[in-house]
Amino acid sequence: MAQGVQEGEPPPSRWLTAQARQARTAVAGAVGAGLADAGLVVAQAALIAGLLEAVVVAGRPPGELAAGFAALAGVFLARAGCTWARAAAGAEAARRITAAVRRRLYRHVAALGPARAAAFHSGDVASALVEQVEALEGFYAHYLPQTVLATAVPLALIAVVAALDPIAGGLLLLAAPLVPLFMALVGMSAGRLAQRQQRSFARISAHFLDRLRGLTTLRLFRATERAAASVEQAADEYRSRSMAVLRIAFLSSAVLELISALAVALVAIYIGFSLLGYLDFGPGPELGLRNGLLILLLAPEVFLPLRRLGQHYHDRASAVGAAEEITRVLRTPLPEAEAPPPRAAPPARDPQTDLPLPSPVPVAYRGVRVAFDGGEAAALQGVDLEVEAGERVVICGPSGAGKSTLLHLAAGFLAPSAGRVEVGGAPPPGAGGVAWLGQQPWLFHGSVRENLALADPQAGDGRLWQALGAADLQEAVAALPQGLETPLGEGGYGLSGGQASRLALARAVLFGAPVLLLDEPTAGLDPASARRVLDAVRRLAAGRRTVLMVAHDPQLHAWGDRRVVLEAGRVAEDRRA
Template sequence: MPVADEPRGGERAAGRWLLDQARQARPAMAATVGAGLADTVLVVLQALLIAWVIDQAVIRATPLAELWGALALLAAVFAARAGATWARAAAGARAAWVITAAVRRRLYRHIAALGPVRLQGHHSGAVASALVEQVEALEGYYAHYLPQMVLAVVAPLVFIALITGVDLLAGLLLLIAAPLVPLFMALVGMGAARLSRRQQQSLARISAHFLDRLRGLATLRIFRATDAAAEAVEGAAEEYRRRSLSVLRVAFLSSAALELIAAISIALVAIYVGFSLLGYLHFGPGPELGLFAGLFILLLAPEVFFPLRRLAQHYHDRAAAVGAAAEILELLEDPLPAADEPAPAAPGPVRRDPQTDLPVPDPRPLGFHRVTVAFPGAEAPALDGLELHIPAGQRVVISGPSGAGKSTLLHLAAGFLRPDTGRVTIGESAPAAGAVAWVGQRPWLFHGSVRENLQLADPGADDRRLRAALRHADLDGVIAALPEGLDTPLGEDAYGLSGGQASRLALARALLSGAPVLLLDEPTAGLDPDSRERVLAAVARLADGRRTVLMVAHDRDTHDWGDRHLVIEAGRCVEDRRA
């Protein structure tokens, strides 16, 4: 496909995807359209009543007392129209909520299934933007544009048919003018969708740009680069402003042009009806046109264009949704790993220590069976036919030069990666959530209390179980000394704790998970000797023959900590030394 055709093809794919999502809220979408059609019927009844009342009062000199029934019915129609408008808005909001919630769930699950390794090709700021702003950009499409697209076809045809039944010439005038509105919208929409997608891409870039600078604020201050970073953020914001104004400019100009078409068309009909009533026209059905029929036509003529004008007003919702959908699809189309491994067995009942109430898992063996992993663009595979068996309950330390494949080994064991060839097993099954616990070099602790961070692994854990886990991690005294104990709030990325304390809190969380395999990625890196010894002692208590431990460590003092020391070089195990 030529490069010039790619944006159009992407827009068509995004449009089809948007329509497919609407099936998830069919009842709410049908209710939205139904309320709009009910309003269409009420508009006709309203025009009939107004024309009849004026005709009776002016032409037939009917006393006001005889018109109260018609006026009361007209008031009821007004109230019914208000109710239909409310019902339509409520049903549209419900449809948008159902669909955007489903899209956000699907997108989040897809991101979770991709895992941290496959997501490295996407910036976290852009991913966050897709989950929040770009999903929210779909709301207007489902709440307003899609139902209005149906009404913009049905309602004008109903009105034109009724007007044609009253006066053929007036109906033909409207029939010729009405299609000009969607035709012009289609011409404008070709550029509006592209502008909107560029706006969404700019939003994703500014989100990623700002998040990068925020995370690296300390580095920027050290190198006196804060002013340059602020200017870069300002430049990205200015680009987003320009692209947003481009989208709004197209929306406003298109609305003005469509209003002009509608105004000219209604004016032509009004001139025709006025001249007919004054007796200046002596051809066609004009001479026979009465006040009742003329008023009915004049009242319905603007309603022919009103659904089309509303569609034009919401056309920017479509443009925004198409642009957002293209960005969302870019994430959703990132292929998931093939599920060619046997499904993990359902976990059995959790055994617990009667004294501490902590989980007591059954250790499982870990196997790498002729595993090869190659990354795109790499000169050599990260792992090359690796054959490795780790018995249940064994503590294994892995070392080797940078780029040797150590982290890839851990990612395979965690299920973040699938091997290109060979297979990885924990027991008899493929790696899966619940079978492994992970503690990295910089364990991630969420913004929240100590309790909330621990209960991430065991939502039902009470204070007794939480304190027992902290005691095993040699952290109970530290947490008890905090101002609010377990309820002490922590900042994002373990702000409020030292590096060693954060590692031990992550180990306590791993203990609560009850996972039989513990994966550690340099948990002692950057720690002073005392903190390192505390972390290693906590890991030893955590393992205690009940967990299989796989730890990557560069520190030579840590190499002899385990039952076994493996050296990985160029994707192969070149040394296997047992304690």
Template sequence: MAARRTPRAWLAGLARAERHYLALAVIAGLAVGLLTIAQMATLAWLVTSMLIEGDDPSSLVAGFAILVVMIVLRALAQWGQESAGLTASLRLRARARRELLDHLERLGPVGLADHHTASLANRVVDQVEALDGHVARFLPQMCLAVVIPLVILVVVAWLDWLAALFLLLAAPMIPLFMALVGMGAEKLNREQFDTVSRLSRHFIDRVRGITTLQLFGAGARATRDVYAAADDYRKRSMRTLRLAFLSSAVLEFFAAVAIAVVAIYVGFGLLGYIRFGPAEELTLFSGLLVLLLAPEFFQPLRTLSQHYHDRAAALGAAEGMVTLLDVPPPRGEQAPSLCRTDALFELDAVTVSYSERGRVLGPLDLTIRPGEILGVSGPSGVGKSTLLQLLAGFVAPSSGECRTAADLEVAWMDQRPLLIHGSLADNLRLAAPEADEAALRQALQRAGLGELLATLPEGLATPLGEGGVGLSGGQAHRLALARVFLSPAPLVLLDEPTASLDDDSEARVLEAFSGLVEQGRTLVIASHRAAPLALATRRLSLVADREGERRQAEEVAND
């Protein structure tokens, strides 16, 4: 079993892929620091020239021009630093989101059954966006917070080693408090992201069930529940912000005290009240330059402390994403072998087991041949849906061998078909993105929705709500069937396709199934109802043994 990844290791792996852009951000940041030192030295020289040397400002035009050029170059370097950091962040977030989406695809509908769609959306959208500050600002600033203060410390030590000593003694206070604050900030951010996920699930569940809540007169109570969940999120957000502002205030206090100590030393040294060490050698140029560089010495550390909360937010978000990425996919990583005959599927002593439920299917021997209609029957819980999930590739066999035809495509129609918020055309194009309007109309006609389409003023542009709001149950099933007609897949898997339909709707859907057979498709229908199974050319009856632990299959001819 592979070791579980940590959020830090996962983020570090993503950041390594963007090291070139991060290096550019660091180089641009170093340029900003060096230009700042040169700018302060030029400013101190200009002030000394005018106040001590008595030079006329008109004779210092070259110095003022150099100062303006440095300001412009510094602005360009800052733009380069932010651009490189933002590019690295965009690329890293795209890579993280792609990794999450690929993993969700590997999990499939079976692996995602225990995950709420609101939590998944929160991780793919909000938690991925929370990585922005960590990459764009914190990671480059980690290097700059070490290098730039060291360069400034060397310059200050060259001017006055005692002032440099004051800065050196005060510098560790900021990283110390950053570490202390970070211990609590990471936990708070992790709890905050968990709260957002719960709030999202809570809100979406109430919206989806709003009709039922109104029918039972529970709308006011549901509103109070949503308000309570939102208020809990508000309190947790304020705790995180309170910690951020408090830590910033403490860090600013220590930086201000250190700068004040240096200012007092420079002032009293220039007045001649301090005669210790290099104080007697202080000049207006050296003293003013030391005083100007003191805030710049702490600025990289203060900036790092500000972005330290971006790091805590990123680690809190990464915790949830890594937890999702560590969920093993139910389908196997290894592709199934090819059939030895012209069959579409061959199962040899195949079983499917789950750790919490034990064996749910098999041992099963089954061959599915082109052009046939296989009806699968049996009591609830015997493994009919599991068999279809196995054929669709959503789960992997626990034992036995599963063989499939080369490049086999599968169409799937569930008893609760997925319909998205969008138009009729949008829902149809889930199966065939490149289908033109004529193909869409033909598919609806074959599925028995031609009359309905003719009565819709907006035609294919008619909007639907999530889950098919605006259509009856039978119409939703026929819309899903129209997608099957659009799909070129030779194998069609139908799981309880008429479970919630009335007799008239069921008859129309079954008639459409006959149209699939005329296309040369192979159908596998799992159902409790007799009418869908009556279409089958071959029947597979799944039964449980007396102990109810292992499943076995009996094939019977269809009369």
């Protein structure tokens, strides 16, 4: 197994910043709107100070200042437009980036395949795809643009103040760095707590999903009250961790407010005493009302970007915690990239049923060895096996002998540690693909038609009914209340186990794959249902498909044309029926 670039995923904070490249224009738009708003703040303060000086000092009536008031109203409207543009650009950046991250996660999990993805709990993966990705939105919509504004805007405003009065500018310059300093001190604790909170959320998601899936079993064993208590305990743990994060967030906001209030108060005292004539040093006595008011109006604006950054700091803490969970999935290495299999020609179709008529292909295992991380022994060791085109092979042996691993290799879910697997002369899943049927066929919440359409989205009613007939399910579906439109629950809820297996077979018929992989397809079925499933598989094979079936039941060992016995990862017996 190759060590792909996923293992080189950067730390969460750097990974978050790197994703911003996918929406540079939108992020730049949010920053640009914020900078434009800062320029308008200066214009607004200058207009207000000028109007007050004209009224108070010059004694001009308000009616003579209509142009100034009109300009001030225009600035207000322009600032409202900048605020809207900034919010819209930030939301667009968050939408693009979260959509890209979610697509990457989907592709990564799909590339891992069922065997490798089994290392993660399905609740953890679902949480990463939904809640953890959504937790990134605030980082890109608010925090990331604000980091630029929190640096550029205060420096620009301090420069304007310093041009009017160097002492007032110096006071602001001394106080401003204290804000990020205390934010960093508080933020280190907040980041650790947020990561624990996100891990707690992932655990509670997995915990709740486990209990939900096992609800029937819990009822049978009268353990629903204990299960509910465990969910309540997990939820209470998440609540306490969330409150701890909020306490830190409120503490950081209080620190910011205190520092900014003290700094503005110092500037106000200096300006006030200068205007009253109590200070006779520096440019204070020469300020005048207009410049003094302008400095007083700009002083709070110096700290406003920093305060906003503090308000959104919890977005960063949440995003870092979410990124930790997301990158944990992305760091899982993918198998070595094989050359893409040759494109298979579309299979011929039966002129009467319009169903695919695939041509069977051979399956070959050549010196195959499979070893898992942490395993004491190899799952497969030196397996050489040639399965002829159209052959039906039953694979048996004790638990842990490597039977399912053999099927996973043919499906392309696993890559061999050594040796080579070929399906139709190409790497798995081969040019024509494979069809898989496990112990519990995967049927999703939707109608019968929607479950079948996964294999052939263009299939009409006629082809769907023919596929159901080939799988010996036509009568059962016709007897359902809404026929093809009958809704099914997740996992095929609403059908019996045998009917669910045959519906999966009907999907395989529509797909037209030349290789059919069966992993205990009759497990848990009564004898009549198991016989109908096997009869349907036999009809599907009929010289058109190569079949590999794992079977524990001794009564199935003679079902195929050939029986292969595995023991301790090696072929112990290979004989024809």
